Amino acid sequence: METVMNQQRNKIHPHKFTLWVAIASILMMFAGLTSAFIVKSNLTGWRNIKMPTVFWYSTAAIILSSVALQVAVRSFKQREMKQYRSMIALTLVLGIAFLVLQYFGFKSLWDQNIKFNGSAGAGQFLYVIFGLHALHVIGGVVALLVMFLKAFFGKIKLYSSVPVEVMATYWHFVDILWIYLLVFFIVIG
């Protein structure tokens, strides 16, 4: 569809624009969940939780991966394909590391006897909200994997930086979303 795009007199690429609208949409979902959290934290039977430290490590992992992807975008634009490949690989590894660390975070909470059953508290919300965030990261990891395979094994030379930029925007978004959610749980939970 590249040709379709080129002949439109547009300022922002439609795929980039679509992503921004999608981000607004995803934000609404998390806004719904976090406002449900606030409403419920005032009801009886609410229990707060102590944030497991492993979530700080996952924060570090996802921030580093964002930096790596930003470097990848820059190297792609400068056609330094070797650096681009290694940075994409690094982003992918850090993304997977984030997911693994999230798993350990959930496990640590579960071991503290914060389970689904019984009365509600910040714990159940944490499983749902962080879980949904992790699903969005998994989506990003799959996209990164495709990009990684194309970068290493692709036969066609790509010159348009749009796919890389779209990927980066989404990845930074899940990164910032994660930081927001973490701060939200620390301040309000």
Add this chain to the structure above:
Amino acid sequence: MSESIHIHPGSVGHEVAHDDHHHGHHEQSFITKYIFSQDHKTIGKQFLITGIIWAIIGGLFSVLFRLQLGFPGQSFPILETFFGHWAKGGTIQPEFYYALVTMHGTVLVFFVLTAGLSGTFANLLIPLQVGARDMASPFMNMLSYWFFFLASIVMISSMFIQTGPAAGGWTVYPPLSALGQASDGSKLGMDLWIVAMALFVVSSLLGGLNYIATILNMRTKGMSMTRLPLTIWALFFTAILGVLSFPVLLSGLILLLFDRNLGTSFYLSDIVVAGEVLPNEGGSAILFQHLFWFLGHPEVYIILLPAMGMVSEILSVNSRKPIFGYMAMLGSLFAIAILAFLVWAHHMFVTGLNPFLGSVFVLLTLLIAVPSAIKVFNWLTTLWRGNIRLFPSTLFAIGFVSLFISGGLTGIFLGNSTIDIHLHDTMFVVAHFHIVMGVASMFGMFAGIYHWFPKMFGRYLNSTLGYVHFWVTMIGAYLIFWPMHYEGLAGMPRRYLDKAIWKSFNQFGDLDKMITVVSIIVFAVQLMFVFNFFYSIFKGRKVTSTNPWGANTLEWTTPINPGHGNWEGEIPEVHRWAYDYGKDGREFIPQTEPVGANESKH
């Protein structure tokens, strides 16, 4: 497939060699052309036909439960033949009744009037009317349909399981919907309902993202935002509402899924069900209502706005007059879109909502009357002293205006929290929302189908059947829903299986019989429309000119049966707004015609 479209780079007026290009005439297999098509027009037709099938199912359900309401307890042996233990002895069983009511609501609101209406016309009209080859992302557009298809399959399958489909009302309020032991309809059927709706939300988001990106980024040269036809503006606001409100419904449903299957207490607290004390504590059922209606109210406008847009277009074309107050129409669409997000709690006046908060929501709700009245005024003034051509599409558009007025007025009753205490959950509510949102939007959809059928299939629908369809549906709709206002004012509750033990409601016995008989007739006439639709696809009168209605908008500059890519050669450039009808002594001036030197200003 997208690879098969060849599009010329460069703007209009730029000479491009045409020799080796054939627009949309590449060999396509049946599968890429009709099944996994990325052509927005084919996807639109897929939405429409799936929507029609859903409408038949949803409509049939309403006929079935109307049988119970009109003739309570009476035996119809044929029902047992078809529905087995759901209609034991030929009478509709309570579980079956509630399943029918729930599925009727779900199917009509989401699968017919959201996917079937805006899915069809957004896909068909956006690229054609803004002047684009296709959507911003044709692949995502195809996915949007197939997620809808999957949602349909899951929802249908829930009707064939032992315990039946969801039966707690289309609003699926917990705790009833959260506890499998509470009723048969809250067992597996409810899980399937949630899964189907989650798929539906994904479909609707993929579609909505595309609509917004296409309208904002892919307009042809000269097509400024204020030259867009009102259909496009309406579909634009519809898409924004969907993109911002459906995710909130999804989050509410995810929490419900956790409560149902993993024992969490997001919505559950202090419940005794069937003698068993549940351990859940601290949940809030009201929380679900907030999340649900934050979607649920914008959903009303997701259903209504596309109909409003199409009616504006059709009334202007067929009264051969410019739309009255284009900017006012636009402003009122915008106002409705904003207010749609600020009124959800008027569905919750009797949930123990703080009365002060309630009064704020009353004020905001009543404010919607202002843009609505502006729109009605403008439709009527567009018709006023027009050179009206009463095609079936025009009649349905006028019918829409009529229904919107009648249904809108009762909205003022219900929007007042004090009156709502008496009227909530009565037949008055049923009458109100069926007229203003259900039937009115159906009329908008019919108007759109009659008007754009020639563009979709290159043939006309049969007009005689169209006139019969209109008059029976119009008179029938009022006969069905008008009496329900009186029932509701007298306090008759909605959703009840049998009201025989209330002596005071006996006076409505014959009225209910009449409503049931009329709804069977109206349903039969809709089947006649469906016959007209499918017959005309293959055997209808052929369209012989590219612009059969003499309309200004860009879709009528394409070939009669446009290929993928819509225009052969360049995309036309736009020089004026879409409503130059009856100007300077000319019947209509298409958008593609440059403004002449001696032309009067519009």
